Amino acid sequence: xxxxxxxxxxxxxxxxxxxxxxxxxxxxxxxxxxxxxxxxxxxxxxxxxxxxxxxxxxxxxxxxxxxxxxxxxxxxxxxxxxxxxxxxxxxxxxxxxxxxxxxxxxxxxxxxxxxxxxxxxxxxxxxxxxxxxxxxxxxxxxxxxxxxxxxxxxxxxxxxxxxxxxxxxxxxxxxxxxxxxxxxxxxxxxxxxxxxxxxxxxxxxxxxxx
Numbered sequence: 001x002x003x004x005x006x007x008x009x010x011x012x013x014x015x016x017x018x019x020x021x022x023x024x025x026x027x028x029x030x031x032x033x034x035x036x037x038x039x040x041x042x043x044x045x046x047x048x049x050x051x052x053x054x055x056x057x058x059x060x061x062x063x064x065x066x067x068x069x070x071x072x073x074x075x076x077x078x079x080x081x082x083x084x085x086x087x088x089x090x091x092x093x094x095x096x097x098x099x100x101x102x103x104x105x106x107x108x109x110x111x112x113x114x115x116x117x118x119x120x121x122x123x124x125x126x127x128x129x130x131x132x133x134x135x136x137x138x139x140x141x142x143x144x145x146x147x148x149x150x151x152x153x154x155x156x157x158x159x160x161x162x163x164x165x166x167x168x169x170x171x172x173x174x175x176x177x178x179x180x181x182x183x184x185x186x187x188x189x190x191x192x193x194x195x196x197x198x199x200x201x202x203x204x205x206x207x208x209x210x
Contacts, residue, residue, distance in 0.1 A: 003081060013031060029089075058162070063091055065165070065169055070087075081094070088152070164189030184207065
């Protein structure tokens with residue numbers, strides 16, 4: 001759905017002259033990555049932003065971990081999809097890895113897909129949940145965009161702030177188990193200067209036993 005409805009519009013957007021660092025300026029791959037990361041965090045975690053931004057940031061770090069683990073890219077990204085997208089976007093928009101991109105879930109139309117495709121960008125304007133987005137809805141989406149921008153444009157700093165999530169590739173929400181017994185262990189890291197990622201109704205993090 002991201003490829004069909006959103007990707008081409010982003011690629012045709014006229015880019016502002018924004019310096020990312022001393023060697024390069026903002027490019028279309030940056031915009032694609034920021035957009036799909038924000039939509040995925042919003043679709044997966046919107047109800048948990050109120051519990052702390054460590055929860056959507058944890059999802060963003062897991063996406064980054066998967067994208068950087070190139071030896072497992074076939075495991076972490078779906079095919080077929082538009083392979084002109086950067087790797088982070090390929091991982092983040094994979095429906096079988098992030099349920100918010102599924103068209104149907106358990107035989108029913110998938111509500112989080114509508115959520116990801118129609119975030120609240122303008123106050124009092126229609127969006128996925130209602131005919132009038134309020135200031136709280138706008139803040140959640142703005143926070144998702146800010147996190148995504150930080151991940152893409154300040155990657156090394158983001159990785160330092162979320163270092164306890166290194167080599168974590170899997171999460172669930174309120175399931176209390178994952179995979180075959182003994183393969184994964186549940187972990188409760190702290191990120192962003194000591195904020196605990198421990199609300200299991202929002203996210204459960206699973207590390208492989210290696």
